[in-house]
Amino acid sequence: MILDFTPILARWQMLMDGAWLTIQLAVATTLTGFLLGTLCAVARRSQFRLAAAVAGTYVEAIRNTPFLVQIFLVYFGLSSLGLSLSAVTVAIIALTINVGAYTAEIMRAGFDSIHKGQWEAAETLGLSKVQQYWHVALRPAMERVYPSLSSQFILLMLASSVTSQISTEELTAAANFIQSATYRPFETYLVIALIYVALSLAMRVVFWAISMVIFPRRRRLGTNL
Amino acid sequence: MSIVVLDNVKKSFGAVKVLHGVSFSVAKGQVMALIGASGSGKSTALRCIDRLEQIDSGRIEVCGHQVADPGLDLRKLRLDVGMVFQSYNLFPHLTIEQNIMLGPVSVKRIPRPEAKGIAAEVLAKVGLADKVTAYPEQLSGGQQQRAAIARSLAMQPKVMLFDEVTSALDPKLTGEVLRVIEELARTGMTMIMVTHEMNFARRIADKIVFMHEGKVHEQGGPEILTAPATPELRDFVSNEL
Ligand SMILES: Nc1ncnc2c1ncn2[C@@H]1O[C@H](COP(=O)(O)OP(=O)(O)OP(=O)(O)O)[C@@H](O)[C@H]1O
Numbered sequence: 508m509i510l511d512f513t514p515i516l517a518r519w520q521m522l523m524d525g526a527w528l529t530i531q532l533a534v535a536t537t538l539t540g541f542l543l544g545t546l547c548a549v550a551r552r553s554q555f556r557l558a559a560a561v562a563g564t565y566v567e568a569i570r571n572t573p574f575l576v577q578i579f580l581v582y583f584g585l586s587s588l589g590l591s592l593s594a595v596t597v598a599i600i601a602l603t604i605n606v607g608a609y610t611a612e613i614m615r616a617g618f619d620s621i622h623k624g625q626w627e628a629a630e631t632l633g634l635s636k637v638q639q640y641w642h643v644a645l646r647p648a649m650e651r652v653y654p655s656l657s658s659q660f661i662l663l664m665l666a667s668s669v670t671s672q673i674s675t676e677e678l679t680a681a682a683n684f685i686q687s688a689t690y691r692p693f694e695t696y697l698v699i700a701l702i703y704v705a706l707s708l709a710m711r712v713v714f715w716a717i718s719m720v721i722f723p724r725r726r727r728l729g730t731n732l
Numbered sequence: 733m734s735i736v737v738l739d740n741v742k743k744s745f746g747a748v749k750v751l752h753g754v755s756f757s758v759a760k761g762q763v764m765a766l767i768g769a770s771g772s773g774k775s776t777a778l779r780c781i782d783r784l785e786q787i788d789s790g791r792i793e794v795c796g797h798q799v800a801d802p803g804l805d806l807r808k809l810r811l812d813v814g815m816v817f818q819s820y821n822l823f824p825h826l827t828i829e830q831n832i833m834l835g836p837v838s839v840k841r842i843p844r845p846e847a848k849g850i851a852a853e854v855l856a857k858v859g860l861a862d863k864v865t866a867y868p869e870q871l872s873g874g875q876q877q878r879a880a881i882a883r884s885l886a887m888q889p890k891v892m893l894f895d896e897v898t899s900a901l902d903p904k905l906t907g908e909v910l911r912v913i914e915e916l917a918r919t920g921m922t923m924i925m926v927t928h929e930m931n932f933a934r935r936i937a938d939k940i941v942f943m944h945e946g947k948v949h950e951q952g953g954p955e956i957l958t959a960p961a962t963p964e965l966r967d968f969v970s971n972e973l
Protein backbone atom coordinates (compact mmCIF):
# COMPACT_ATOMS: atom_id res chain seq x y z
CA MET A 508 0.00 0.00 0.00
CA ILE A 509 1.36 3.39 -0.97
CA LEU A 510 0.25 6.29 1.17
CA ASP A 511 -0.21 9.59 -0.54
CA PHE A 512 -1.12 12.57 1.60
CA THR A 513 -0.58 15.32 -0.98
CA PRO A 514 -4.21 15.63 -2.18
CA ILE A 515 -5.33 15.83 1.45
CA LEU A 516 -2.75 18.38 2.49
CA ALA A 517 -3.76 20.39 -0.55
CA ARG A 518 -7.16 20.76 1.16
CA TRP A 519 -5.58 21.74 4.46
CA GLN A 520 -7.68 24.88 4.73
CA MET A 521 -10.86 22.83 4.70
CA LEU A 522 -9.56 20.61 7.51
CA MET A 523 -8.62 23.67 9.53
CA ASP A 524 -12.06 25.18 9.07
CA GLY A 525 -13.60 21.89 10.19
CA ALA A 526 -11.29 21.67 13.21
CA TRP A 527 -12.16 25.25 14.14
CA LEU A 528 -15.88 24.46 14.13
CA THR A 529 -15.18 21.33 16.21
CA ILE A 530 -13.38 23.50 18.74
CA GLN A 531 -16.22 26.01 18.83
CA LEU A 532 -18.79 23.24 19.30
CA ALA A 533 -16.70 21.73 22.11
CA VAL A 534 -16.24 25.02 23.95
CA ALA A 535 -19.86 26.11 23.60
CA THR A 536 -21.36 22.79 24.66
CA THR A 537 -18.89 22.27 27.50
CA LEU A 538 -20.25 25.48 29.00
CA THR A 539 -23.93 24.87 28.27
CA GLY A 540 -23.64 21.19 29.17
CA PHE A 541 -21.97 21.96 32.47
CA LEU A 542 -24.67 24.49 33.32
CA LEU A 543 -27.51 22.12 32.36
CA GLY A 544 -25.88 19.15 34.08
CA THR A 545 -25.23 21.00 37.31
CA LEU A 546 -28.77 22.36 37.44
CA CYS A 547 -30.11 18.84 36.84
CA ALA A 548 -27.87 17.45 39.59
CA VAL A 549 -29.27 20.04 41.98
CA ALA A 550 -32.82 19.30 40.82
CA ARG A 551 -32.30 15.55 41.29
CA ARG A 552 -31.11 16.13 44.84
CA SER A 553 -33.84 18.61 45.72
CA GLN A 554 -36.80 17.90 47.96
CA PHE A 555 -39.15 19.05 45.21
CA ARG A 556 -40.31 15.67 43.98
CA LEU A 557 -41.46 16.96 40.61
CA ALA A 558 -38.14 18.64 39.80
CA ALA A 559 -36.24 15.54 40.93
CA ALA A 560 -38.46 13.28 38.80
CA VAL A 561 -38.18 15.45 35.67
CA ALA A 562 -34.39 15.65 35.98
CA GLY A 563 -34.14 11.92 36.67
CA THR A 564 -36.25 11.01 33.66
CA TYR A 565 -34.21 13.25 31.38
CA VAL A 566 -30.90 11.80 32.60
CA GLU A 567 -32.05 8.21 32.20
CA ALA A 568 -33.61 8.82 28.79
CA ILE A 569 -30.39 10.29 27.44
CA ARG A 570 -28.07 7.74 29.00
CA ASN A 571 -30.05 4.88 27.50
CA THR A 572 -30.28 6.02 23.87
CA PRO A 573 -27.59 6.38 21.18
CA PHE A 574 -26.29 9.87 20.51
CA LEU A 575 -26.96 9.59 16.76
CA VAL A 576 -30.61 8.85 17.44
CA GLN A 577 -30.77 11.83 19.81
CA ILE A 578 -29.37 14.10 17.11
CA PHE A 579 -31.96 12.90 14.59
CA LEU A 580 -34.74 13.34 17.14
CA VAL A 581 -33.68 16.93 17.81
CA TYR A 582 -33.12 17.63 14.12
CA PHE A 583 -36.40 16.20 12.83
CA GLY A 584 -38.31 17.11 15.95
CA LEU A 585 -37.46 20.79 15.65
CA SER A 586 -38.08 20.89 11.92
CA SER A 587 -41.48 19.19 12.28
CA LEU A 588 -42.31 21.95 14.77
CA GLY A 589 -41.65 24.33 11.91
CA LEU A 590 -38.37 25.60 13.33
CA SER A 591 -35.71 25.79 10.66
CA LEU A 592 -32.49 26.06 12.57
CA SER A 593 -28.98 25.86 11.17
CA ALA A 594 -27.14 22.56 11.42
CA VAL A 595 -24.72 24.15 13.90
CA THR A 596 -27.55 25.27 16.18
CA VAL A 597 -29.10 21.81 16.11
CA ALA A 598 -25.69 20.28 16.83
CA ILE A 599 -25.21 22.57 19.84
CA ILE A 600 -28.65 21.73 21.20
CA ALA A 601 -28.17 17.97 20.73
CA LEU A 602 -24.66 17.95 22.20
CA THR A 603 -25.80 20.02 25.18
CA ILE A 604 -28.72 17.72 25.89
CA ASN A 605 -26.45 14.70 25.59
CA VAL A 606 -23.52 15.84 27.72
CA GLY A 607 -25.85 17.54 30.22
CA ALA A 608 -27.19 14.14 31.26
CA TYR A 609 -23.74 12.64 31.86
CA THR A 610 -22.56 15.79 33.61
CA ALA A 611 -25.63 15.66 35.86
CA GLU A 612 -24.59 12.21 37.10
CA ILE A 613 -21.00 13.29 37.67
CA MET A 614 -21.97 16.47 39.53
CA ARG A 615 -24.54 14.57 41.55
CA ALA A 616 -21.78 12.26 42.76
CA GLY A 617 -19.72 15.36 43.54
CA PHE A 618 -22.47 17.00 45.57
CA ASP A 619 -23.21 13.71 47.34
CA SER A 620 -19.57 13.60 48.43
CA ILE A 621 -19.93 16.86 50.38
CA HIS A 622 -20.09 15.92 54.04
CA LYS A 623 -23.36 16.52 55.90
CA GLY A 624 -21.48 18.74 58.38
CA GLN A 625 -20.58 21.17 55.59
CA TRP A 626 -24.21 21.70 54.65
CA GLU A 627 -25.17 22.07 58.30
CA ALA A 628 -22.43 24.61 58.98
CA ALA A 629 -23.62 26.62 55.98
CA GLU A 630 -27.22 26.23 57.08
CA THR A 631 -26.49 27.49 60.62
CA LEU A 632 -24.66 30.51 59.20
CA GLY A 633 -27.96 31.41 57.53
CA LEU A 634 -27.00 30.69 53.92
CA SER A 635 -29.91 29.92 51.60
CA LYS A 636 -29.97 26.65 49.65
CA VAL A 637 -28.72 28.42 46.53
CA GLN A 638 -25.90 30.06 48.49
CA GLN A 639 -24.99 26.70 50.05
CA TYR A 640 -24.57 25.20 46.59
CA TRP A 641 -22.78 28.23 45.20
CA HIS A 642 -20.38 29.07 48.03
CA VAL A 643 -19.92 25.81 49.90
CA ALA A 644 -20.63 22.78 47.72
CA LEU A 645 -19.87 23.68 44.11
CA ARG A 646 -16.10 24.02 44.12
CA PRO A 647 -15.25 21.09 46.42
CA ALA A 648 -17.70 18.94 44.43
CA MET A 649 -16.10 19.99 41.15
CA GLU A 650 -12.63 19.48 42.54
CA ARG A 651 -13.43 15.90 43.54
CA VAL A 652 -15.00 14.91 40.22
CA TYR A 653 -12.74 17.05 38.04
CA PRO A 654 -10.99 14.09 36.32
CA SER A 655 -14.35 12.56 35.32
CA LEU A 656 -15.68 15.93 34.35
CA SER A 657 -12.79 16.78 32.05
CA SER A 658 -12.81 13.30 30.47
CA GLN A 659 -16.51 13.70 29.83
CA PHE A 660 -15.98 16.98 28.01
CA ILE A 661 -13.17 15.50 25.92
CA LEU A 662 -15.53 12.67 24.97
CA LEU A 663 -18.03 15.37 24.07
CA MET A 664 -15.55 16.97 21.67
CA LEU A 665 -14.95 13.56 20.06
CA ALA A 666 -18.69 12.86 19.93
CA SER A 667 -19.25 16.10 18.02
CA SER A 668 -17.92 14.06 15.09
CA VAL A 669 -21.35 12.43 14.89
CA THR A 670 -22.97 15.77 14.06
CA SER A 671 -21.49 15.44 10.57
CA GLN A 672 -24.55 13.27 10.01
CA ILE A 673 -26.76 16.35 9.96
CA SER A 674 -24.18 18.09 7.76
CA THR A 675 -22.57 20.25 10.40
CA GLU A 676 -19.33 21.20 8.67
CA GLU A 677 -16.99 20.19 11.44
CA LEU A 678 -13.81 18.15 11.16
CA THR A 679 -15.32 14.77 10.33
CA ALA A 680 -17.65 16.32 7.75
CA ALA A 681 -14.62 17.95 6.12
CA ALA A 682 -12.93 14.54 6.02
CA ASN A 683 -16.01 12.92 4.52
CA PHE A 684 -15.95 15.49 1.73
CA ILE A 685 -12.19 15.26 1.13
CA GLN A 686 -12.10 11.47 0.95
CA SER A 687 -14.85 11.41 -1.64
CA ALA A 688 -13.07 14.04 -3.70
CA THR A 689 -9.61 12.46 -3.43
CA TYR A 690 -10.40 8.73 -3.25
CA ARG A 691 -7.90 8.61 -0.37
CA PRO A 692 -10.15 7.60 2.56
CA PHE A 693 -7.50 5.93 4.71
CA GLU A 694 -5.08 8.85 4.54
CA THR A 695 -7.90 11.33 5.11
CA TYR A 696 -9.20 9.67 8.27
CA LEU A 697 -5.67 9.07 9.52
CA VAL A 698 -4.99 12.78 9.28
CA ILE A 699 -8.15 13.79 11.14
CA ALA A 700 -7.52 11.08 13.75
CA LEU A 701 -4.24 12.84 14.47
CA ILE A 702 -6.00 16.20 14.59
CA TYR A 703 -8.51 14.77 17.11
CA VAL A 704 -5.63 13.49 19.23
CA ALA A 705 -4.06 16.94 19.18
CA LEU A 706 -7.39 18.54 20.15
CA SER A 707 -7.84 16.06 23.02
CA LEU A 708 -4.38 16.79 24.35
CA ALA A 709 -4.98 20.53 24.01
CA MET A 710 -8.21 20.16 26.00
CA ARG A 711 -6.34 18.31 28.74
CA VAL A 712 -3.93 21.21 29.00
CA VAL A 713 -6.77 23.75 29.05
CA PHE A 714 -8.62 21.82 31.78
CA TRP A 715 -5.43 21.67 33.81
CA ALA A 716 -5.01 25.45 33.45
CA ILE A 717 -8.63 26.06 34.45
CA SER A 718 -8.14 23.88 37.54
CA MET A 719 -5.19 26.04 38.58
CA VAL A 720 -7.48 29.08 38.51
CA ILE A 721 -10.64 27.71 40.10
CA PHE A 722 -8.98 25.56 42.78
CA PRO A 723 -6.52 27.96 44.46
CA ARG A 724 -6.25 25.75 47.54
CA ARG A 725 -5.06 22.87 45.40
CA ARG A 726 -2.63 25.13 43.56
CA ARG A 727 -1.12 26.34 46.82
CA LEU A 728 -1.07 23.12 48.82
CA GLY A 729 -1.08 20.45 46.13
CA THR A 730 -3.26 18.16 48.25
CA ASN A 731 -6.52 16.41 47.47
CA LEU A 732 -9.71 17.47 49.19
CA MET B 733 -35.34 37.19 80.86
CA SER B 734 -35.03 33.87 79.04
CA ILE B 735 -33.40 33.82 75.63
CA VAL B 736 -33.92 30.11 75.04
CA VAL B 737 -36.93 28.20 76.31
CA LEU B 738 -37.74 24.56 75.68
CA ASP B 739 -41.13 23.47 76.89
CA ASN B 740 -42.08 19.79 76.88
CA VAL B 741 -40.20 19.14 73.64
CA LYS B 742 -40.68 15.72 72.07
CA LYS B 743 -38.77 14.31 69.15
CA SER B 744 -38.55 10.88 67.53
CA PHE B 745 -36.54 9.59 64.62
CA GLY B 746 -38.92 7.10 63.05
CA ALA B 747 -39.77 4.63 65.79
CA VAL B 748 -36.93 5.80 68.05
CA LYS B 749 -38.11 8.25 70.69
CA VAL B 750 -35.21 10.51 71.53
CA LEU B 751 -36.64 13.46 73.45
CA HIS B 752 -39.48 12.59 75.83
CA GLY B 753 -40.61 16.05 76.89
CA VAL B 754 -37.56 18.19 77.51
CA SER B 755 -37.94 21.51 79.31
CA PHE B 756 -35.30 24.03 80.31
CA SER B 757 -34.56 27.70 79.87
CA VAL B 758 -31.48 29.86 79.56
CA ALA B 759 -31.36 33.49 80.58
CA LYS B 760 -29.52 36.24 78.76
CA GLY B 761 -25.81 36.09 79.53
CA GLN B 762 -26.12 32.70 81.16
CA VAL B 763 -23.77 29.82 80.43
CA MET B 764 -25.51 26.48 80.47
CA ALA B 765 -23.77 23.12 80.35
CA LEU B 766 -25.82 20.27 78.93
CA ILE B 767 -24.48 16.97 80.19
CA GLY B 768 -25.54 13.35 80.12
CA ALA B 769 -24.56 9.91 78.91
CA SER B 770 -24.05 9.11 75.26
CA GLY B 771 -27.40 8.73 73.52
CA SER B 772 -29.34 10.72 76.13
CA GLY B 773 -30.39 13.25 73.47
CA LYS B 774 -28.09 16.22 74.13
CA SER B 775 -27.11 16.80 70.51
CA THR B 776 -30.67 16.33 69.37
CA ALA B 777 -31.90 18.95 71.84
CA LEU B 778 -29.23 21.38 70.67
CA ARG B 779 -30.01 20.76 66.99
CA CYS B 780 -33.71 21.36 67.61
CA ILE B 781 -32.88 24.79 69.06
CA ASP B 782 -31.34 25.84 65.73
CA ARG B 783 -34.00 23.96 63.72
CA LEU B 784 -31.52 21.54 62.20
CA GLU B 785 -34.20 19.13 63.38
CA GLN B 786 -37.92 19.86 63.58
CA ILE B 787 -39.63 18.79 66.80
CA ASP B 788 -42.76 16.63 66.97
CA SER B 789 -44.47 18.52 69.77
CA GLY B 790 -43.84 21.05 72.50
CA ARG B 791 -42.50 24.55 72.13
CA ILE B 792 -39.10 26.13 71.58
CA GLU B 793 -38.59 29.86 71.77
CA VAL B 794 -35.26 31.42 70.89
CA CYS B 795 -34.75 35.19 71.02
CA GLY B 796 -38.46 35.65 70.44
CA HIS B 797 -38.64 33.24 67.48
CA GLN B 798 -41.11 30.38 67.70
CA VAL B 799 -38.69 27.79 66.40
CA ALA B 800 -41.21 25.02 65.69
CA ASP B 801 -43.44 27.32 63.63
CA PRO B 802 -43.32 25.91 60.07
CA GLY B 803 -43.60 29.45 58.72
CA LEU B 804 -40.58 30.69 60.68
CA ASP B 805 -38.05 32.73 58.72
CA LEU B 806 -35.06 30.44 59.27
CA ARG B 807 -32.61 33.10 58.19
CA LYS B 808 -33.69 35.35 61.06
CA LEU B 809 -33.34 32.50 63.56
CA ARG B 810 -29.86 31.67 62.28
CA LEU B 811 -28.77 35.30 62.53
CA ASP B 812 -29.45 35.11 66.26
CA VAL B 813 -27.99 31.66 66.89
CA GLY B 814 -24.41 30.51 66.33
CA MET B 815 -23.47 26.86 66.31
CA VAL B 816 -20.10 25.15 66.66
CA PHE B 817 -19.71 21.45 65.92
CA GLN B 818 -17.46 18.71 67.18
CA SER B 819 -16.00 18.23 63.69
CA TYR B 820 -15.31 21.98 63.11
CA ASN B 821 -16.88 21.91 59.64
CA LEU B 822 -14.74 24.68 58.23
CA PHE B 823 -15.06 24.98 54.45
CA PRO B 824 -11.89 23.32 53.14
CA HIS B 825 -11.65 25.24 49.86
CA LEU B 826 -11.76 28.66 51.55
CA THR B 827 -9.03 30.37 53.54
CA ILE B 828 -9.71 31.05 57.21
CA GLU B 829 -10.56 34.65 56.38
CA GLN B 830 -12.90 33.61 53.56
CA ASN B 831 -14.56 31.10 55.89
CA ILE B 832 -15.25 33.89 58.35
CA MET B 833 -16.33 36.50 55.81
CA LEU B 834 -18.80 34.23 54.03
CA GLY B 835 -21.63 34.70 56.51
CA PRO B 836 -21.27 38.45 57.04
CA VAL B 837 -20.94 39.12 53.29
CA SER B 838 -23.52 36.79 51.79
CA VAL B 839 -26.07 36.59 54.59
CA LYS B 840 -25.78 39.97 56.28
CA ARG B 841 -24.72 41.81 53.11
CA ILE B 842 -21.90 43.59 54.90
CA PRO B 843 -19.47 45.24 52.44
CA ARG B 844 -16.23 43.27 51.96
CA PRO B 845 -13.81 45.76 53.52
CA GLU B 846 -15.93 45.96 56.64
CA ALA B 847 -16.30 42.17 56.77
CA LYS B 848 -12.52 41.88 56.49
CA GLY B 849 -12.29 44.07 59.57
CA ILE B 850 -14.74 41.85 61.43
CA ALA B 851 -12.71 38.78 60.44
CA ALA B 852 -9.51 40.35 61.76
CA GLU B 853 -11.26 41.25 64.99
CA VAL B 854 -12.71 37.78 65.71
CA LEU B 855 -9.49 36.04 64.68
CA ALA B 856 -7.58 38.18 67.14
CA LYS B 857 -10.10 37.21 69.81
CA VAL B 858 -9.41 33.50 69.30
CA GLY B 859 -5.67 34.00 68.94
CA LEU B 860 -5.41 33.29 65.22
CA ALA B 861 -4.57 36.73 63.85
CA ASP B 862 -1.70 35.25 61.83
CA LYS B 863 -3.82 32.57 60.11
CA VAL B 864 -5.85 34.83 57.82
CA THR B 865 -4.59 33.33 54.55
CA ALA B 866 -4.14 29.76 55.77
CA TYR B 867 -6.43 26.96 54.61
CA PRO B 868 -8.18 24.85 57.28
CA GLU B 869 -6.05 21.78 56.58
CA GLN B 870 -2.94 23.79 57.47
CA LEU B 871 -4.19 24.28 61.03
CA SER B 872 -4.12 21.95 64.03
CA GLY B 873 -7.43 20.63 65.33
CA GLY B 874 -7.46 23.17 68.13
CA GLN B 875 -6.78 26.02 65.73
CA GLN B 876 -9.48 24.80 63.37
CA GLN B 877 -11.97 24.69 66.20
CA ARG B 878 -11.01 28.21 67.29
CA ALA B 879 -11.43 29.36 63.68
CA ALA B 880 -14.88 27.75 63.64
CA ILE B 881 -15.76 29.63 66.82
CA ALA B 882 -14.52 32.85 65.18
CA ARG B 883 -16.65 32.14 62.10
CA SER B 884 -19.69 31.83 64.30
CA LEU B 885 -18.78 34.93 66.34
CA ALA B 886 -18.42 37.03 63.19
CA MET B 887 -22.19 36.80 62.75
CA GLN B 888 -22.64 38.45 66.16
CA PRO B 889 -25.15 35.88 67.42
CA LYS B 890 -27.16 36.38 70.58
CA VAL B 891 -26.78 32.74 71.63
CA MET B 892 -24.05 30.26 70.88
CA LEU B 893 -24.47 26.50 70.86
CA PHE B 894 -21.45 24.24 71.30
CA ASP B 895 -21.74 20.51 70.70
CA GLU B 896 -18.79 18.69 72.27
CA VAL B 897 -16.40 21.02 70.56
CA THR B 898 -13.32 19.56 72.24
CA SER B 899 -14.12 15.85 71.92
CA ALA B 900 -11.88 15.40 68.89
CA LEU B 901 -8.90 17.14 70.55
CA ASP B 902 -6.05 16.02 72.78
CA PRO B 903 -5.76 17.63 76.25
CA LYS B 904 -3.39 20.42 75.20
CA LEU B 905 -5.52 21.52 72.25
CA THR B 906 -8.64 21.11 74.37
CA GLY B 907 -7.18 23.63 76.80
CA GLU B 908 -6.68 26.32 74.17
CA VAL B 909 -10.25 25.94 72.89
CA LEU B 910 -11.72 25.97 76.39
CA ARG B 911 -9.83 29.18 77.17
CA VAL B 912 -11.51 30.85 74.18
CA ILE B 913 -14.92 29.69 75.36
CA GLU B 914 -14.21 30.85 78.88
CA GLU B 915 -13.24 34.27 77.57
CA LEU B 916 -16.52 34.40 75.62
CA ALA B 917 -18.42 33.52 78.78
CA ARG B 918 -16.71 36.41 80.57
CA THR B 919 -17.85 38.84 77.88
CA GLY B 920 -21.44 37.91 78.63
CA MET B 921 -22.26 35.68 75.66
CA THR B 922 -25.27 33.44 76.24
CA MET B 923 -24.14 29.89 75.65
CA ILE B 924 -25.39 26.34 75.73
CA MET B 925 -22.61 23.82 75.63
CA VAL B 926 -22.82 20.09 75.44
CA THR B 927 -19.66 18.87 77.11
CA HIS B 928 -17.96 15.99 78.81
CA GLU B 929 -15.45 18.35 80.48
CA MET B 930 -16.95 18.25 83.97
CA ASN B 931 -14.29 20.42 85.58
CA PHE B 932 -14.73 23.04 82.93
CA ALA B 933 -18.52 22.93 83.27
CA ARG B 934 -18.29 23.33 87.01
CA ARG B 935 -15.95 26.30 86.65
CA ILE B 936 -17.73 28.39 84.04
CA ALA B 937 -21.35 27.22 83.86
CA ASP B 938 -24.06 29.15 85.69
CA LYS B 939 -26.45 26.31 85.14
CA ILE B 940 -26.11 22.57 84.65
CA VAL B 941 -28.78 20.52 82.91
CA PHE B 942 -28.36 16.76 83.18
CA MET B 943 -30.19 14.70 80.57
CA HIS B 944 -31.00 11.07 81.07
CA GLU B 945 -32.94 8.88 78.61
CA GLY B 946 -34.39 11.79 76.68
CA LYS B 947 -35.47 13.81 79.69
CA VAL B 948 -34.05 16.52 81.93
CA HIS B 949 -33.32 14.42 84.97
CA GLU B 950 -31.74 17.00 87.20
CA GLN B 951 -30.79 20.65 86.90
CA GLY B 952 -29.31 23.38 89.04
CA GLY B 953 -26.19 25.39 89.69
CA PRO B 954 -22.69 23.97 89.27
CA GLU B 955 -22.89 22.61 92.81
CA ILE B 956 -25.09 19.72 91.62
CA LEU B 957 -21.96 18.21 90.10
CA THR B 958 -20.38 17.85 93.50
CA ALA B 959 -23.59 17.10 95.35
CA PRO B 960 -25.94 15.31 92.93
CA ALA B 961 -29.48 14.75 94.15
CA THR B 962 -30.28 11.77 91.93
CA PRO B 963 -28.42 8.45 91.77
CA GLU B 964 -28.25 8.74 87.94
CA LEU B 965 -26.33 12.01 88.08
CA ARG B 966 -24.15 10.62 90.86
CA ASP B 967 -23.28 7.62 88.67
CA PHE B 968 -22.69 9.82 85.67
CA VAL B 969 -20.42 12.24 87.50
CA SER B 970 -18.37 9.48 89.09
CA ASN B 971 -17.90 7.85 85.69
CA GLU B 972 -16.82 11.08 84.07
CA LEU B 973 -14.22 12.06 86.64
N1 LIG C 1 -30.82 11.51 62.55
C1 LIG C 1 -31.08 10.50 63.40
N2 LIG C 1 -31.76 9.42 62.97
C2 LIG C 1 -32.03 8.39 63.79
N3 LIG C 1 -31.67 8.34 65.08
C3 LIG C 1 -30.98 9.38 65.57
C4 LIG C 1 -30.65 10.50 64.76
N4 LIG C 1 -29.96 11.39 65.51
C5 LIG C 1 -29.87 10.84 66.73
N5 LIG C 1 -30.47 9.64 66.78
C6 LIG C 1 -30.60 8.78 67.97
O1 LIG C 1 -31.05 9.56 69.03
C7 LIG C 1 -30.44 9.18 70.24
C8 LIG C 1 -29.86 10.39 70.92
O2 LIG C 1 -28.84 10.91 70.11
P1 LIG C 1 -28.01 12.23 70.44
O3 LIG C 1 -27.00 12.37 69.37
O4 LIG C 1 -28.93 13.34 70.66
O5 LIG C 1 -27.31 11.82 71.81
P2 LIG C 1 -26.18 12.56 72.61
O6 LIG C 1 -26.69 12.73 73.98
O7 LIG C 1 -25.73 13.76 71.88
O8 LIG C 1 -25.02 11.48 72.63
P3 LIG C 1 -23.44 11.63 72.48
O9 LIG C 1 -22.91 11.99 73.83
O10 LIG C 1 -22.97 10.27 72.05
O11 LIG C 1 -23.17 12.68 71.44
C9 LIG C 1 -29.43 8.12 69.90
O12 LIG C 1 -29.97 6.87 70.22
C10 LIG C 1 -29.24 8.25 68.43
O13 LIG C 1 -28.96 6.99 67.84
Ligand SMILES: [Mg+2]
Binds near residue numbers: 774776895896
Ligand atom coordinates in the same frame (compact mmCIF):
# COMPACT_ATOMS: atom_id res chain seq x y z
MG1 LIG D 1 -23.95 14.30 70.81
